[in-house]
Amino acid sequence: MGCCDAARIGALVRGHWNIEAWHHVKDVSLGEDACKVRSGHAPDNLAALRALALVFLSRLGQDSVPDAIRWVPYEAFTRPLDVIGLP
Numbered sequence: 001m002g003c004c005d006a007a008r009i010g011a012l013v014r015g016h017w018n019i020e021a022w023h024h025v026k027d028v029s030l031g032e033d034a035c036k037v038r039s040g041h042a043p044d045n046l047a048a049l050r051a052l053a054l055v056f057l058s059r060l061g062q063d064s065v066p067d068a069i070r071w072v073p074y075e076a077f078t079r080p081l082d083v084i085g086l087p
Contacts, residue, residue, distance in 0.1 A: 025054065025065055026047075026050050026051070026054065029054075029065045029066055029069060030050050030053065030054070032047070032050060056084055056085070057069065057072070059085050060072070060082070
């Protein structure tokens with residue numbers, strides 16, 4: 001077993017918490033843990049769609065994902081190309 005210095009351990013811990021933060025946003029904002037889909041490739045496909053949705057939502061210029069979610073229902077119908085970043 002190798003030994004790590006403090007900088008390497010710190011980088012590993014920060015990397016882990018970045019993943020946890022991403023999962024927290026997906027769960028709280030998109031209800032990922034409450035999803036009942038469990039068979040076949042559907043869970044992986046839904047996870048990929050949620051990740052894609054978060055990328056689009058984060059590009060909308062809102063302060064947070066919940067703000068972007070609140071903005072989208074109205075704006076998606078009046079300016080749909082803005083949602084995916086097209087002029």
